[in-house]
Amino acid sequence: MSTLITLRNVSVIRRRIDSLIHALDDISLDVSRGQWLGVIGRNGSGKSTLARVLSGLGRVSGGDVTRADAQIRIILQNPDAQIVGETVFEDLCFGMENACIPPNDMPAKALQALEAVGLHVSFDTPILHLSGGQKQLLCVASALVTAPDCIVFDESTAMLDPLSRQHLLETVSALHQRGLTVIWITQWSSELTYADMVLALEDGHIAFHGQPREFFYDACSGLGYPPPYTVQVAMALFERGVDLSTKPMTPSELHQALESMTPFELHQAVESATPFELHQAVESRRGQE
Numbered sequence: 150m151s152t153l154i155t156l157r158n159v160s161v162i163r164r165r166i167d168s169l170i171h172a173l174d175d176i177s178l179d180v181s182r183g184q185w186l187g188v189i190g191r192n193g194s195g196k197s198t199l200a201r202v203l204s205g206l207g208r209v210s211g212g213d214v215t216r217a218d219a220q221i222r223i224i225l226q227n228p229d230a231q232i233v234g235e236t237v238f239e240d241l242c243f244g245m246e247n248a249c250i251p252p253n254d255m256p257a258k259a260l261q262a263l264e265a266v267g268l269h270v271s272f273d274t275p276i277l278h279l280s281g282g283q284k285q286l287l288c289v290a291s292a293l294v295t296a297p298d299c300i301v302f303d304e305s306t307a308m309l310d311p312l313s314r315q316h317l318l319e320t321v322s323a324l325h326q327r328g329l330t331v332i333w334i335t336q337w338s339s340e341l342t343y344a345d346m347v348l349a350l351e352d353g354h355i356a357f358h359g360q361p362r363e364f365f366y367d368a369c370s371g372l373g374y375p376p377p378y379t380v381q382v383a384m385a386l387f388e389r390g391v392d393l394s395t396k397p398m399t400p401s402e403l404h405q406a407l408e409s410m411t412p413f414e415l416h417q418a419v420e421s422a423t424p425f426e427l428h429q430a431v432e433s434r435r436g437q438e
């Protein structure tokens with residue numbers, strides 16, 4: 150896979166009233182074409198600063214940023230900060246005008262983008278009539294009309310309810326399968342199960358960079374993020390001596406692991422971990438975190 154964005158020893162220094170702080174400190178990172186990079190970090194850890202640097206909106210104080218000849222878009226946490234039109238079509242046209250798309254081609258491209266994100270509203274719908282989740286989908290559609298190579302999602306699910314959050318993740322997952330490079334920034338470890346690389350930021354520096362499975366099972370809790378519920382259940386099973394022969398990240402992976410056990414092993418697993426016991430084990434793990 151070719152490299153889309155390279156950061157080498159990048160730092161971003163911000164001025165506070167009476168001091169300077171490193172919003173990013175010595176960050177080196179490669180983002181490959183077609184990759185899904187998940188970025189996690191607490192408030193103030195530097196996620197938005199990194200999002201701006203990766204998308205070309207933010208300047209760096211030191212180090213090198215190299216971008217391949219590619220179109221990189223960013224979607225912000227608050228859709229209202231990004232929507233410029235008064236109707237759905239107006240907003241979709243804004244990006245297309247900037248990209249010099251001929252006016253005759255705009256309706257077809259707009260319709261295609263709305264369909265890609267599953268936003269079924271008419272062109273003349275006023276933005277005021279859209280819910281927060283629909284506005285976020287419109288932002289994704291507005292990014293898609295210009296066929297970007299990569300989209301940086303900066304905590305784009307932060308204002309969404311669980312259903313809209315899941316819908317947006319699945320929409321982005323379908324786009325990723327069609328070749329879109331995704332940089333997904335979040336505070337929720339469960340959203341990292343879609344990633345093929347995970348980066349955790351702490352006070353502007355990299356606290357972890359590696360595979361999601363390694364992150365969930367070896368680093369997540371230590372860095373202060375509760376692992377996804379499936380991982381917590383699997384860990385509770387491991388602690389009880391149940392050999393799952395894999396480290397599942399999703400409910401379907403856990404299901405497969407349990408299914409591949411022999412009836413005897415499964416019996417032992419169930420004997421040693423009733424749902425109530427499992428729940429207690431997970432709760433006691435939570436208490437330790």
Ligand SMILES: Nc1ncnc2c1ncn2[C@@H]1O[C@H](COP(=O)(O)OP(=O)(O)OP(=O)(O)O)[C@@H](O)[C@H]1O
Nearest residue numbers: 163164165172190191192193194195196197198199
């Ligand atoms: N324009 C600015 N001027 C001064 N300091 C800033 C500015 N923007 C960010 N910072 C500081 O840089 C650090 C990183 O901020 P950043 O917004 O990148 O973090 P974040 O992880 O995105 O936080 P959040 O989750 O709260 O959005 C923080 O300490 C923040 O206070």
